[in-house]
Amino acid sequence: MIWQTSRFAIDLARPQIMGIVNVTPDSFSDGGRHDSTAAALRHCEQLLKEGADILDIGGESTRPGSPAVPLDEELSRVVPLVREAVTLGVPISVDTYKPEVMRAVLDLGADIVNDIWALRQPGAAAAVAAHPLCGVCLMHMHRDPQTMQQAPMDGDVVPQVLSFLKLQAQNLLALGVEKTRILLDAGIGFGKTVEQNFALLARHSELLAAGYPLLAGWSRKSSLGAVTGLEVDQRMVPSVAAAVLAVERGASVVRVHDVRETVAALAVWSAMQRSG
Numbered sequence: 001m002i003w004q005t006s007r008f009a010i011d012l013a014r015p016q017i018m019g020i021v022n023v024t025p026d027s028f029s030d031g032g033r034h035d036s037t038a039a040a041l042r043h044c045e046q047l048l049k050e051g052a053d054i055l056d057i058g059g060e061s062t063r064p065g066s067p068a069v070p071l072d073e074e075l076s077r078v079v080p081l082v083r084e085a086v087t088l089g090v091p092i093s094v095d096t097y098k099p100e101v102m103r104a105v106l107d108l109g110a111d112i113v114n115d116i117w118a119l120r121q122p123g124a125a126a127a128v129a130a131h132p133l134c135g136v137c138l139m140h141m142h143r144d145p146q147t148m149q150q151a152p153m154d155g156d157v158v159p160q161v162l163s164f165l166k167l168q169a170q171n172l173l174a175l176g177v178e179k180t181r182i183l184l185d186a187g188i189g190f191g192k193t194v195e196q197n198f199a200l201l202a203r204h205s206e207l208l209a210a211g212y213p214l215l216a217g218w219s220r221k222s223s224l225g226a227v228t229g230l231e232v233d234q235r236m237v238p239s240v241a242a243a244v245l246a247v248e249r250g251a252s253v254v255r256v257h258d259v260r261e262t263v264a265a266l267a268v269w270s271a272m273q274r275s276g
Contacts, residue, residue, distance in 0.1 A: 142191025
């Protein structure tokens with residue numbers, strides 16, 4: 001299966017590792033560590049040395065309760081880094097829901113729009129549809145980052161998430177976007193309880209029934225802390241375990257902070273697959 005993006009046709013026969021690059025002062029795990037263009041670019045280069053296949057650049061924290069970032073501020077954080085990152089020879093994803101940011105980074109050569117709102121903000125779907133090739137990741141989120149964990153979803157989330165993602169994908173197809181450009185993300189931690197998050201992991205096969213490849217974003221999430229008792233900066237091992245379990249259940253892309261460790265763990269998984 002191929003994920004078509006602006007400059008790259010990404011072969012999903014091998015699980016792809018998307019390295020997280022937060023150019024923010026307040027992200028839940030690494031806020032403030034890479035909040036200058038030079039520091040963020042060094043982090044990009046380090047993640048590539050560790051084996052990242054894709055870089056995902058974000059200029060606004062979406063942790064529970066985080067405030068929205070003004071457009072001009074997000075542009076000032078993201079655009080200078082994307083301008084440099086597109087020279088690194090790998091697919092560049094930008095984590096944004098603002099159509100103005102989407103258009104700016106796509107004009108610079110970014111390959112993927114990774115949107116927690118699944119293109120529901122006014123103008124976002126049109127911004128992606130206007131581009132001839134860019135990839136897009138549509139994520140499920142209940143409510144919004146400010147309120148999503150105040151009142152999480154009710155009931156069995158898997159069919160609800162599946163129905164939402166199928167609808168958003170269908171809306172994009174109706175605008176002329178090719179199916180090969182679309183990836184889906186169940187939105188681990190975005191308005192779900194711990195039990196609901198793990199249900200989404202356990203039942204990946206039901207989400208795959210939509211007919212699109214999946215991205216799994218478990219890295220350092222609070223659900224891992226809930227079941228291990230570990231603080232966010234101690235969650236590397238459970239994050240890697242969750243990434244391997246997601247791939248085992250059919251995820252094509254894992255979005256991670258700990259690239260080197262995830263690469264090593266998936267090498268063991270791949271060796272087992274080849275020998276089975």
